[in-house]
Amino acid sequence: MIKRLTTILLVLTISSSSASAQDLDGLFNKVKKGAKSLSKSLSWEPGKAVSTSLKDTLAGFYWMNDQLKARTPDTLSTFLLKPGYYKTTLRSYCLHAGTYGPSRGSGYQLANFEGTQKKLIISILEKSTDHPNISQSDVQTLIWGIEAGNKFSSYPTDFQARVKPLLSLKDIALMEINVKDIVESNLPSEVQRLMNTYQSLRQEMQSAQMSFDKLEDIAVKVGAPPIGVGSITIDEGKWSYLNSGYFIKVDPQSYSTSDVTLYRPSYADVSYDSQNRISSYTNDGYKLTVNYKDNGTPVQLGDYTANVQQIESYTVEGPGQPTQTVPAEGGKYIDFGMDFVNDALQGAKDFNLDQMLKDNTNLSLEQLQNAYNDIKKWKGRYDDLKNIHDDFNMDQNPPQDLNKYIKDSYVNETIQKAMEVSLNPIDKKGQSEWLKNHFKMVSDFFFYSICKLRGDDCRPDNDPKNPKLPDYIAQPGNTNAQRLGLSEYKK
Template identity: 35%
Template sequence: MRNSILKHSFAAACALLLVAACADTSFAQLGGLGGLGDKLKKKTPNLLAEKPPITTSLPDARWGDMSKDGFTPREPERSLLTLQRTPNGGFVLQPGYYMMQTQSYCLHAGTHGPGGGDGYLYAPPKGPAEDAVISIVRNSVQHPEIQQHDIQLLLWAIIARAKFEDLSSNLKSTATRLLTPRQLASLNRNALDALSGNALTDALGGVPEPLRQVAQAEAQLRQMLTVPGSSYAEMERVAVLGGAAPLGPGSQEVPSGRWSLHPDGYYVRYIPSGYSSTRVEIWVPQGSPAVGKEYDPATHIAMPGNTARQRLIQSGRPQQAQ
């Protein structure tokens, strides 16, 4: 029965895919690289698409408040879980100082995990796969039976533009519980072929760093996610780099624990203890316009000041009992 349901769900996705208009894919504007962009079109006809699935970058993190560096609210700290929940898995904000150790997820394969005292700022999810990524994280709150590792694998499949019909039966099951057939069809339209060995080496020839590092990680994940035999730990080593992180291009000095003033009027800061777990703190001052509004973790990406580190999307699932 379960296999039948999966077949029907993916059949619906494929039907939508057949009637969808196919858009031509052009290449990113590689500013500052001279004529290298034209050369890359010939060398990597499908690895450097016009837009990656998630485009959120440091310039999108515009709400950091350095005037609050070192500040801790006077109110007693309370768990976010004491607040009323919303259908999105979010929280209805009230005045006070709140904290939750959340499950967080890597959205930038081929970069380094948190560490080194680098701080993180609020930025919203952006990009062609924004809707699917937000839906996965939101809907996961209503599916506590789905393991965090499976959610991360599904997000890596999106970031790597893997073909969903080639994923394992377990990941297909996860996808059909967290995404609609239309969303699945949209993701399949943007999927790329898996490359390995000489084909991958040839495709990456001439791609400059750090683009090469990210493109290689995504290509390796695409292969590992669609060919049986790779463990989670092996994929994690590809997606989350170890060792000391260099200072990425366009980085900013952001100290750990810097607050961001969300457009809705509340303060938020992120203190990761690894890519999969983040301490999120929310401060809602008395009289703030944020009172009564929703904090929706799935719309929060913790953006590192060091661009060589991971972007981390937050979730409404606690990492441990609060």
């Protein structure tokens, strides 16, 4: 088989220089030596090139839409992004030939890219951005061919010439795969259908008059997809957390076009007072100081000691405006302490609020209920954060002091609510952007705490970073719908 590959590729590169030929010989000397280890890559099985499924999805959540509804996303010109909130429309690609395409309103969730041809397809998606002259239909045809087990040498020669910049010599060698002889009568019906789809794609790809429209008719089913086996419900607008420190959601317009929203929180220096309360946030020349009314009033709630904290005002200062202090209306919150918060979040026990208020005149039942309901609401977010944490292997770098960040996130959100009241309306003439920057800083720290909860390194800088979108797949909840590959090519 290796000799045959060498012969085919030498024919393909007959017009190359002698140096290129020597490179090709060197490549196949390496292939011969590593033939045993490469045997898996040099063979083909239906559905194995890309095998991502629902089990590979990252933890997802919807509540982030509410947290960001007051902010307007920026457009982006590059994917080397500083912290911020961005939205763009990208080229996306079908990675599940023979299934139904998405439509507006389809729910998708990010998943890890899995499959025997993972590295090859990711590389093609990355390089396609650097070669805008190569059409999206040609890139899609190449990907479908990899899924279907089509040999590179079987494509029409003009197509080979157009897509060659997306491939290395080794990539081309690995595309000269051996389609296994599979007795279709022994296959489950869904695999037989997949085999038929791949066979039809190969036949069309090997035609001298290869037509993308015909390929699309074979690979993309139209209409409302029936619910597939093992499907789950994924509603539109579901967010995921990427390992690169970004939050992301994908909303497809079609299989070839997807809206992508990205959010990366800014790092802010946060200071604490002697009672371990958040006392100030500082970022990029802006500072917000939380002014508490007193040292807090300790109250006994059953087995727990809590503190009633009252925020009196906020002092905001930064470039371009004089320092000002804004009263905090309704800035009261109950700091239950981590024992209570952990028991409430983990459902370790039931709480009788009436009994907890017995002989306690510092709080009303309504105040306690509101505070307890806030913690219960936060429980859903805590569960999401735990799932985010569990998405990654923490054994080598276990996160430290997660309780601190659980508490920080809870208290920070309480401060955020008080700021919404005290800085509303924030569109005062000449101050709008200045006040928005302070509010944004508090909001960013809430999500930065989530990053710490996940156990990420959360580097204390705001340097540009790439989210590496091609490393992930947008996975639908319906197993009869198409999963999508993401490029960084803006439409």
